[in-house]
Amino acid sequence: MTNKQYGKKQWALSDGYIPLQSTGREPDFVSSDKVSILNTSFDEATITIILYFMDGEPAGDYKFKVKPERVRKVRINDLIDPHAIPLGVSYAGVIESDVPVVVQFTKQNSAQKELAIMGTKAYPAD
Template identity: 55%
Template structure:
């Protein structure tokens, strides 16, 4: 067996649109992470959110079971606080195991939907 990924990831282009059209929740404008854990052990993840104004928020903590994928919508993150809509943000994802992270956005603010998907940036952590 093998394990793929990194323990630290960054998403820089976060922005959950305020407007949505169509049926909820499938067509609610949202940002989302897809996290793949190929490890034989569960991965404990912590997300820290950074904004253009104000202090970072987090950690938002959750688990991705061993050899599984989990999708996490930023719209659903509420503890320690709900994230504001229509504000630019970045996210640091820290994992206890090697994982692979993909970022996607569904913008349904108009009848013509827009869907974006990209890999998060794998980042090596540097201690000060």
């Protein structure tokens, strides 16, 4: 099998927001923002996420790995070290990788009984 490296090393997220309340059953229907990271290379990807807020200092560096030829899904809600992400606050972010990856950003908002899910690709920044 030939190795193809799809994606970019830098990605930007511009519309993050996790509501304070959720109406869905935990954990499946709790409001959340997620990133799905696809690594098609033969090399492990080291991922760094930094989040930016309208008021306050940036949060990060959140670091994790994505194994070669794998996908990893990370809930932004679960990023707690070095700083837990506040609910009910708008944010944006930057994702950096040491190998090219593809990033998809997904939102699940269950603040109302009618569930809404939206998926978008993050913006490749490099």
